[in-house]
Amino acid sequence: MATRFYTHPVCITHEPGPHHPESPDRLRSVISALSDPAFEALERKEAPETTVDTIALVHDGNFVERILKSVPESGYAQLDPDTILSPGSGEATLRAVGGICQAVGDVVNGEADNAFCAMRPPGHHAESSRAMGFCVFNSVAIAARYAQKQFGIDKVAVIDFDVHHGNGTQHMFENDASLFYGSSHQFPAYPGTGAASETGVGNIANVPLSPGSGSDLFRAAYTDVIFPELRAFNPDLLLISAGFDAHIQDPLCQLNVTTDDFAWISDELMDIADECCDGRLVSTLEGGYDLEALAESAAVHVQALMG
Secondary structure, three states: OOEEEEEOHHHHOOOOOOOOOOOHHHHHHHHHHOOOHHHOOOEEEEOOOOOHHHHOOOOOHHHHHHHHHHOOOOOOEEOOOOOEEOOOHHHHHHHHHHHHHHHHHHHHOOOOOEEEEOOOOOOOOOEOOEOEOOEOOOHHHHHHHHHHHHHOOOOEEEEEOOOOOOHHHHHHHOOOOOEEEEEEEEOOOOOOOOOOOOOOOOOEEEEEEOOOOHHHHHHHHHHHHHHHHHHHHOOOEEEEEEOOOOEOOOOOOOOOEOHHHHHHHHHHHHHHHHHHHOOOEEEEEOOOOOHHHHHHHHHHHHHHHHO
8 A cells, every 4th residue: 555645637727816825836836846756656646526415514505506606607706805716616626625535535445555635725714604715615624524424434633734723624523522623823813713722522622823933832732732632532534634834934924834843743643643543644735825835845744644
């Protein structure tokens, strides 16, 4: 077995407009980085389209229908000030969800050791009936429910090291003890959620970090708080919302995390997956808006998955 890499060219055609931070070049940079000979052993797969029923595992059905009908034939359709659709967005959103769900199936069925999904648009801000923060459908939350429904997985954990709090994922998980959400994020910052006091039913672990926190406080958030709670939860499957916008070069926030920190957290999460769930781990791309830092960080993340 090996690490599987899911992406699809149509995800490059999701175009939120000129000068938008969540640009198609983000995905191009990741794909280019993973084309290096060091990643020759990656098993490369095209992400399939998902179904509306699968998206509706966490999203209101009327919302899903409304979003898909909003995809323009030309130009742009604005869902909120930050979240914009173009003609390629409909298929891209279906494949963004389909890729991570297929990856979950591959890992649970023992066809792959683990997987990384480089898809657009990202997902962790999307609420059950609201697209926001560049996100349309919440891919990682859908994948968690899909694992439970389709494969009988009992407990699923999501670790989210994106610099922005994954409000959508937290809200979808916070009343269900079979799901765990752990997040480090800059605060104050968009979307304004993720206080340490937000603990759900004991299944939410938030560590807000001040601007300029840097490597030591980032790592302490995990070693002191999130990792112990994750191990106590003891998941049967570990999912990662892999946002790389906490990087010191990223233009949107100021946490000052380094590429080495992303390598470190990826190695640590691999160890916990080995301890708790036979290594069953699936990661999906969230944020990261400096193209060089994104490429470098995604590369060390996937290197850790490949062992």
